[in-house]
Amino acid sequence: MVTRVDAQANEYRSQVWLADVDGLRAPFPFTSGEHKDANPAWSPDGSRLAFTSSRGAGEQAKASLHVAPVGAGGEVVTLAKLQAAIESPRWSPDGSVVAFVARTPSERYAEQDEGRRAPHRITRLFSRLDNVGPTSDRPRHLYVIPADGAAPPRNLTPGEFEFSGPAWTPDSTTVVVAGAAHGTWDLDFKTDLYAIDVASGERRALTPTTGVYGSPGVSPDGGRVSFLGTDDPETYPRNHHVAVASMKEGDHRWVSHGLDRTFAPYPDGRSPVWLDEDRILVSAENRGDVHLYALAVDGSRAPLPVWDGTGCVTGFDAAAGTIVFTLSTDTSPGEVYVLEYGEARPLTGLTARFAQEAQLREPERFTVPSTDGSVEIDAWLLRPADFEYGRRYPLLLNVHGGPFTQYANRFFDEVQIQARAGYAVLWCNPRGSSGREEAFGRAIGGPALGGTGWGSVDFDDVMAVLDLALKKYWFIDPERLGILGGSYGGYLTSWAISHTNRFRAACSERAANNLLSLEWASDAAGAFRRWLGVSHLHNPERYLAHSPISYVRDIDTPLLILHAEGDLRCPVEQADQLFVSMRLLGKEVEMVRFAGESHELSRSGTPTHRRQRAEIILEYFDRHLKQSADAEES
Numbered sequence: 001m002v003t004r005v006d007a008q009a010n011e012y013r014s015q016v017w018l019a020d021v022d023g024l025r026a027p028f029p030f031t032s033g034e035h036k037d038a039n040p041a042w043s044p045d046g047s048r049l050a051f052t053s054s055r056g057a058g059e060q061a062k063a064s065l066h067v068a069p070v071g072a073g074g075e076v077v078t079l080a081k082l083q084a085a086i087e088s089p090r091w092s093p094d095g096s097v098v099a100f101v102a103r104t105p106s107e108r109y110a111e112q113d114e115g116r117r118a119p120h121r122i123t124r125l126f127s128r129l130d131n132v133g134p135t136s137d138r139p140r141h142l143y144v145i146p147a148d149g150a151a152p153p154r155n156l157t158p159g160e161f162e163f164s165g166p167a168w169t170p171d172s173t174t175v176v177v178a179g180a181a182h183g184t185w186d187l188d189f190k191t192d193l194y195a196i197d198v199a200s201g202e203r204r205a206l207t208p209t210t211g212v213y214g215s216p217g218v219s220p221d222g223g224r225v226s227f228l229g230t231d232d233p234e235t236y237p238r239n240h241h242v243a244v245a246s247m248k249e250g251d252h253r254w255v256s257h258g259l260d261r262t263f264a265p266y267p268d269g270r271s272p273v274w275l276d277e278d279r280i281l282v283s284a285e286n287r288g289d290v291h292l293y294a295l296a297v298d299g300s301r302a303p304l305p306v307w308d309g310t311g312c313v314t315g316f317d318a319a320a321g322t323i324v325f326t327l328s329t330d331t332s333p334g335e336v337y338v339l340e341y342g343e344a345r346p347l348t349g350l351t352a353r354f355a356q357e358a359q360l361r362e363p364e365r366f367t368v369p370s371t372d373g374s375v376e377i378d379a380w381l382l383r384p385a386d387f388e389y390g391r392r393y394p395l396l397l398n399v400h401g402g403p404f405t406q407y408a409n410r411f412f413d414e415v416q417i418q419a420r421a422g423y424a425v426l427w428c429n430p431r432g433s434s435g436r437e438e439a440f441g442r443a444i445g446g447p448a449l450g451g452t453g454w455g456s457v458d459f460d461d462v463m464a465v466l467d468l469a470l471k472k473y474w475f476i477d478p479e480r481l482g483i484l485g486g487s488y489g490g491y492l493t494s495w496a497i498s499h500t501n502r503f504r505a506a507c508s509e510r511a512a513n514n515l516l517s518l519e520w521a522s523d524a525a526g527a528f529r530r531w532l533g534v535s536h537l538h539n540p541e542r543y544l545a546h547s548p549i550s551y552v553r554d555i556d557t558p559l560l561i562l563h564a565e566g567d568l569r570c571p572v573e574q575a576d577q578l579f580v581s582m583r584l585l586g587k588e589v590e591m592v593r594f595a596g597e598s599h600e601l602s603r604s605g606t607p608t609h610r611r612q613r614a615e616i617i618l619e620y621f622d623r624h625l626k627q628s629a630d631a632e633e634s
Contacts, residue, residue, distance in 0.1 A: 258302030
């Protein structure tokens with residue numbers, strides 16, 4: 001799938017492309033590219049392709065599912081038009097049926113006029129989702145439909161519970177899904193695997209409701225199922241591992257513990273792929289990279305690297321002995337590769353022209369010892385595009401969100417934009433990040449979880465990286481330092497300027513500024529106790545002690561606050577709290593609010609808003625880190 005920006009329409013267009021594995025033909029587009037075509041899935045015999053689209057969408061239909069012939073004549077068949085996004089189309093092995101998941105609106109959505117629509121009745125936590133909206137009365141269900149469109153979609157999981165990740169058994173009679181179908185799922189966070197009989201809709205649990213289990217994949221003989229997860233649903237984060245269970249008994253065995261990494265890379269994780277009866281193909285984060293590994297189904301040996309170069313695998317699959325994957329690097333948004341004798345051969349080069357025109361450059365990678373000497377921190381620096389020896393440059397220190405995610409060796413538009421604007425750009429993966437040993441990610445959990453809490457060693461690590469960068473790179477002007485980040489990165493930005501005056505300016509975006517109020521206002525309300533190890537009802541002081549808002553009186557750094565008004569993950573009240581407090585205290589602060597956007601503004605907001613956001617950030621730092629320096633020199 002190839003995505004492009006339609007600037008005139010202020011929209012994104014996506015297009016399905018095809019590429020021959022042997023590379024004898026150049027890749028070519030399969031769909032027109034005038035819609036949002038996505039989620040392509042080959043039929044078992046390779047003669048047809050299923051895909052989702054926005055074509056034909058209107059007030060009553062937001063998404064559609066199609067099947068098109070490949071390499072032969074024939075018409076495109078529209079299988080379904082639904083009100084909600086269609087996800088994960090999966091062909092039955094006999095090619096007769098396509099399974100997919102989609103949200104099923106309750107009867108109240110039949111009323112189009114919101115002023116007349118019945119109210120939303122809520123009985124459990126997590127009733128809404130950022131960038132999606134209400135979910136408790138629009139649960140995600142499993143559907144099946146004949147591949148020839150001879151009948152409408154049939155809902156196999158009606159009711160209040162959600163399901164995802166369909167995987168067929170080889171005999172085409174059963175679909176395995178992940179879901180939470182017990183009454184306390186919103187309190188205990190447990191999810192299970194279920195086998196759904198296609199003919200009857202009968203649901204059978206394959207796991208014992210004791211952990212977090214998802215992303216299933218069925219073995220070629222149909223006797224086993226692989227999946228991702230952890231046996232500990234109560235605390236977070238955990239490195240998710242790979243397990244194999246019997247389709248009959250349901251007992252499971254973890255087969256990836258030979259490598260202490262998470263096998264659920266964010267944001268591009270997928271279910272394990274069975275290579276044969278003895279091996280499973282998976283991806284895992286590893287200190288800024290995402291690699292491919294082969295696992296022994298019996299767990300008898302450590303994960304074996306299949307591809308472990310520099311970069312991030314963002315998707316992969318295997319069939320007929322061939323492994324293909326998409327790969328993003330610092331200078332490539334993403335291309336398709338085929339694995340041959342352990343080497344990756346590119347099948348596409350669709351982003352090469354963009355990379356050349358945008359003058360994408362590779363950063364310098366280095367490691368920094370933590371101040372307590374217990375670990376080393378991975379860090380990167382990108383020199384300004386106009387770099388000249390003898391000149392000193394302002395620096396922007398970026399902090400990632402999560403916090404259990406990682407900055408990676410993949411294309412990241414923001415650092416490239418900042419460097420093109422004349423900044424030295426610095427970023428790192430402090431403790432609390434993923435891509436490392438589980439203990440590294442859990443280091444900033446609450447004391448009950450063996451950690452020191454947010455705003456502790458993570459802040460120390462970021463500052464240690466800054467200190468070493470200032471020593472290592474003579475061209476960084478220590479008097480012109482800026483810091484910025486979004487979500488948890490916004491949190492740590494707010495925290496940093498309330499605990500040090502070393503930065504001349506800061507930008508805190510979609511930040512968590514008050515963990516106490518966030519625990520009841522966020523779409524993830526009720527889940528932060530897994531981080532802190534205690535409920536806000538029992539120890540609100542713990543939440544406030546780790547909240548930047550508690551230290552707002554100590555902020556003397558000029559601050560830009562960016563927030564989307566439709567953000568459900570970190571609601572805009574988090575920005576309001578910090579802005580109002582700083583304004584009342586006479587601090588230098590300004591706030592920019594984006595209407596009609598969610599927590600995902602920087603990644604999937606409208607093209608216009610994303611451009612405006614980037615321009616606002618650069619203008620702000622130019623004003624504080626460049627113009628002020630020019631005035632001082634004059």
